[in-house]
Amino acid sequence: MSCSPFDIRDYAFHELTAPQQRQVEIHIAACFSCRLELDRLLMMQTALSSLPDEKIPQRLVFISDQAFEPSPWWRGWRVLLGAGPKLVFASAAMLSAAILLSPVWRAPRTTISDAQIRERIDAGVALAVSKTEMQARNRTERLVKDIAERGREERSFLVRSYEDVIERLNLKNESLRLENRDLAFRLIEGAPQ
Numbered sequence: 750m751s752c753s754p755f756d757i758r759d760y761a762f763h764e765l766t767a768p769q770q771r772q773v774e775i776h777i778a779a780c781f782s783c784r785l786e787l788d789r790l791l792m793m794q795t796a797l798s799s800l801p802d803e804k805i806p807q808r809l810v811f812i813s814d815q816a817f818e819p820s821p822w823w824r825g826w827r828v829l830l831g832a833g834p835k836l837v838f839a840s841a842a843m844l845s846a847a848i849l850l851s852p853v854w855r856a857p858r859t860t861i862s863d864a865q866i867r868e869r870i871d872a873g874v875a876l877a878v879s880k881t882e883m884q885a886r887n888r889t890e891r892l893v894k895d896i897a898e899r900g901r902e903e904r905s906f907l908v909r910s911y912e913d914v915i916e917r918l919n920l921k922n923e924s925l926r927l928e929n930r931d932l933a934f935r936l937i938e939g940a941p942q
Contacts, residue, residue, distance in 0.1 A: 752776075757783055761790040 759765050760773045777784050 752780060752783060757786050758790060761787060761794065 754776065755765055755769055755773050757773070757777075760770060760777075763770075765773065777787055
């Protein structure tokens with residue numbers, strides 16, 4: 750990374766204008782890091798230009814080229830994949846033919862009389878009414894059962910709470926009776942004879 754106003758690489762490859770090159774030269778004379786970078790670039794350029802140009806071989810032939818041929822399974826798979834566009838075209842053609850010929854092959858229309866239409870409507874309405882009545886009846890039965898069950902539960906709760914109150918009152922009554930008896934015995938014992 751240089752601190753020069755222009756890229757040092759452009760200077761090294763002579764891609765700057767004359768005034769820009771002078772500016773970079775003035776900067777390089779004063780900046781040690783940019784001078785180092787320029788030296789590295791020039792050394793790399795010299796090393797690369799000293800290498801001879803070699804022609805890249807077009808094809809290398811090996812004895813084992815047959816090992817790199819695809820297996821019969823893979824070749825079959827490629828044939829199947831290559832048939833994809835053909836299948837798409839064939840299915841599109843069949844679909845187009847079906848769309849174009851469908852008006853010709855339509856089934857003949859049957860006429861229905863007004864009486865038959867009325868019968869079908871009446872049968873549908875009767876079926877819908879019977880279903881609605883059945884649903885209302887079932888709902889009503891469920892509500893009656895729920896109310897009866899709730900009434901039994903409330904009665905059972907009230908009976909238990911009354912029994913609890915009566916039992917507490919009996920215990921209180923028994924304790925008062927015992928207190929009265931004890932008080933009577935004390936009064937009898939303490940009375941002058």
